[in-house]
Amino acid sequence: MAAPLKILTVFGTRPEAIKLFPLIHALDADPRFDSRVCISAQHREMLDQVLSIADVAPDYDLDLMTPGQSLDALTARALVEIGRVLDEERPDWVVVQGDTTTVMAGAIAGYYRKIPVCHVEAGLRSGDIYQPWPEEVNRRVVGSFAALHCAPTPTAREALLRENVAADSVHVTGNTVIDALHWVTRRIEQDPQLASGLGDIEKRFAGRRIIGVTSHRRENFGDGMSSIANAVKEIALRDDVGVVFPVHLNPNVRSVMQAALGDLDNVALIEPLDYPHFARLLDICHLMLTDSGGVQEEAPALGKPVLVMRETTERPEGVAAGTARLVGTESDAIVRECLRLLDDEAAYADMARAHNPFGDGASAGRIADLLAGA
Numbered sequence: 336m337a338a339p340l341k342i343l344t345v346f347g348t349r350p351e352a353i354k355l356f357p358l359i360h361a362l363d364a365d366p367r368f369d370s371r372v373c374i375s376a377q378h379r380e381m382l383d384q385v386l387s388i389a390d391v392a393p394d395y396d397l398d399l400m401t402p403g404q405s406l407d408a409l410t411a412r413a414l415v416e417i418g419r420v421l422d423e424e425r426p427d428w429v430v431v432q433g434d435t436t437t438v439m440a441g442a443i444a445g446y447y448r449k450i451p452v453c454h455v456e457a458g459l460r461s462g463d464i465y466q467p468w469p470e471e472v473n474r475r476v477v478g479s480f481a482a483l484h485c486a487p488t489p490t491a492r493e494a495l496l497r498e499n500v501a502a503d504s505v506h507v508t509g510n511t512v513i514d515a516l517h518w519v520t521r522r523i524e525q526d527p528q529l530a531s532g533l534g535d536i537e538k539r540f541a542g543r544r545i546i547g548v549t550s551h552r553r554e555n556f557g558d559g560m561s562s563i564a565n566a567v568k569e570i571a572l573r574d575d576v577g578v579v580f581p582v583h584l585n586p587n588v589r590s591v592m593q594a595a596l597g598d599l600d601n602v603a604l605i606e607p608l609d610y611p612h613f614a615r616l617l618d619i620c621h622l623m624l625t626d627s628g629g630v631q632e633e634a635p636a637l638g639k640p641v642l643v644m645r646e647t648t649e650r651p652e653g654v655a656a657g658t659a660r661l662v663g664t665e666s667d668a669i670v671r672e673c674l675r676l677l678d679d680e681a682a683y684a685d686m687a688r689a690h691n692p693f694g695d696g697a698s699a700g701r702i703a704d705l706l707a708g709a
């Protein structure tokens with residue numbers, strides 16, 4: 336039997352960890368592979384939450400997070416440190432997922448050593464280099480040289496083909512976020528304690544409709560964040576809703592949200608939830624307000640209306656399916672669309688339908704087969 340292929344999976348933030356643990360589980364269970372994991376730890380607490388629930392033990396932890404880190408310092412350190420790991424391991428493949436600084440740096444470090452790069456969740460494009468920023472360009476950089484592009488949807492594949500990426504290197508695999516969501520749902524079914532920690536909030540907001548909120552996009556820092564905070568404040572004036580807002584650990588988000596929403600009875604500003612508890616929030620909420628990428632994929636799969644607080648999205652499939660609507664970051668528009676969903680049953684029913692444009696939960700196995708050349 337041929338020697339197993341050595342795969343080095345590199346990631347650094349919460350969403351990458353969520354979307355890569357199904358693949359890491361698949362590689363670990365498959366004798367065709369010798370799987371190694373390197374985390375940049377661009378995120379710390381929010382990454383560790385995922386590693387713990389998914390039982391992933393990294394071989395390398397670069398521990399790169401510093402408080403309020405700048406893009407250039409993070410990029411430079413990630414490139415050098417990931418490069419060192421590649422020199423030590425000399426893997427057959429480097430696997431990266433998505434669009435963060437770790438993804439771009441990890442991919443370039445691979446390219447500098449002529450190690451083929453597999454890009455998971457390839458081909459998402461908004462067409463605007465500043466929205467999302469810097470993620471749109473991170474994706475384009477990796478897309479320009481990856482050897483294997485795992486496009487989650489046909490739309491993503493077409494975007495890559497328009498950029499003259501070789502057709503035989505682009506495969507529609509679905510998005511591993513759906514694998515992750517199925518996995519965590521099964522785990523909660525086996526052990527409900529894993530997601531029981533929202534009990535106090537559920538009691539506090541009993542009889543009200545729960546609105547889940549997340550927000551963290553860099554292009555929204557400043558005016559956009561204040562405007563989102565004002566919208567949430569206005570929505571929370573209603574006594575028939577309870578807002579549950581797990582606040583991202585980026586200080587640019589926390590300072591604004593704490594100042595604007597910290598003292599409101601109808602708003603539970605809480606620490607980032609681990610994945611089982613966030614899945615529980617998705618389950619109990621009436622609707623989501625978010626600027627997150629991953630939440631735009633999970634909410635349609637669960638039939639939860641999601642109002643996307645961005646001007647544009649690189650995930651048009653949720654909007655096309657009718658479960659997601661782009662509302663921008665102006666307070667008035669966010670409030671108007673949210674109240675419409677609260678007061679107009681037909682408008683709500685129109686959006687609250689489960690769709691699976693992002694995958695069928697079997698993406699990790701497809702990606703493993705592609706890596707093996709099967």
Ligand code: UD1
Pocket residue numbers: 348349350377378379380381382400401402403404406409434435436437469470551553584585586
């Ligand atoms: C990062 C990614 C973004 C991704 C997002 C997902 C970049 C430039 N940004 O944004 O693409 O959508 O993650 O959440 O790649 N912090 C902590 N603990 C943590 C995580 C963050 O304290 O566990 C704080 C630190 O002060 C850190 C700051 O947040 O310096 C910013 O983290 P960073 O990874 O640079 O950017 P994010 O806004 O988290």
Ligand code: UDP
Pocket residue numbers: 349350353512549551581582606607608609610613614626627628629630633
């Ligand atoms: N998420 C989580 N806990 C939270 C908020 C989000 O586990 O408190 C999960 C969510 O289910 C999704 C992912 O984190 O899978 C999204 O991460 P984030 O919004 O930070 O990044 P993005 O997807 O925008 O890159």
